Amino acid sequence: MIAAGIDLGGTKIETQIFDNSWRRVETARVATPASYDELVLSVAGQVSWAAGQVGGGAIGLGAAGLVNPITKLALASNLPVSGRPFADDVADAAGRALTMTNDCRAFALSEAVFGAARGRSPAVGLILGTGIGGGIVVDGRLVQGPTSVGGEFGHMYAPAHLVVAHRLPVVACGCGRTGCFETLVSGRGMVRLAEALTGEAMTAPDVARLKATHAGAAQVWAVWCELAAEMLMALVCTVDPEVIVLGGGLTRIDGMVEDLQAALSRAQLPGFPVPDVVLAEGGAASGARGAAYAAWQEQVAHG
Helix, strand or coil: CCEEEEEECCCEEEEEEECCCCCEEEEEEEECCCCHHHHHHHHHHHHHHHHHHHCCCEEEEEECCEECCCCCCEECCCCCCECCCHHHHHHHHHCCCCEEEEHHHHHHHHHHHCCCCCCCCCEEEEEECCCEEEEEEECCEECCCCCCCCCCHHHCECCHHHHHHCCCCCCECCCCCECECHHHHCHHHHHHHHHHHHCCCCCHHHHHHHCCCCHHHHHHHHHHHHHHHHHHHHHHHHCCCCEEEEECHHHHCCCHHHHHHHHHHHHCCCCCCCCEEEECCCHHHHHHHHHHHHHHHHHHHCC
C-alpha cells in the first residue's frame, strides 16, 4: 500500500487506502463526533488504523477549513476545531505524522492527477455547494503560498456592476468579510438570489427543477450563471487555466456546465477563448485520494 487519505466531513470520517497504482483497496468509516476532544481521538484512531495498512506510507487528512501557518490554529465553520491546533493534536494523539490539506484543495489535486483534468495544466478545481472553494494545480502539484488562503475563491468580492444592476443584497459573509461571491453563488446564496429577484422562497433544488418552466426560477438561474461566470472570469484573468473542474452539490443541476461555459464566454474579452468547464470524475473518492496524494508528494519531496 502506498498511502492513505482521510476525508473529514461534518457527518462522517472516511479513510481510504490506496495501492501502488492509486486504486482504492480498503475503506473505513465512522461518524464525526460533536466535541473537539472526541473528534481528535476519532481521527487519531483512523490514522492508527491507516498506519497499520500502509506501514511507513504517507497519510493525508483532508478537511474543510484552514490552518493558520503562523499560529497553527484551525479555522472551520462545520467542525469544532476553530482556535485549536487540530492537526498537531491529532498527530500527537496518533503518534504518527500526517499531512493536512484543505478538502477543496485535495479535490482539485485529485481531479488534476487522476480525474477530469488529468494531463492538463494549469487546472482549477472548484467546489460549488454549501460553500465555495477550490485549488490550483500546475503540473500535478498544488499551488500553495505562505498564507494558506489560496483557493478561497468564494471569498473574492462579487462584481459591483451585477450587484447594482440586479439590486442584490450585500451580505456579511461567515468569513468576516462582506459581499463575497459565496453569499450569492453558494446553495444558500441561490436562495438569497431568489428572494431578492422574485420575492419568492425557492431552494436550489426548486430553481433546478423549475428553471425551464417558471419565469422567476429562470431569472434566478440566469443571474446565478452571470455571477458564477464572473467568478470563473476572475480565475481566468489570474490563473489562465486550461480547464476548470466543477464539483459539489450544485453541479447536480442539469445543464450547469453548458450554461456556465456560455456565460463565461460572454464575460470573456471579446474574441478570446475560454477554458473548458467540466464536471469532476472522482465523486466521493476525490477528497481522500487528493489528501493521500498530497501527503505522498510531501513524503517523496522530503525523502
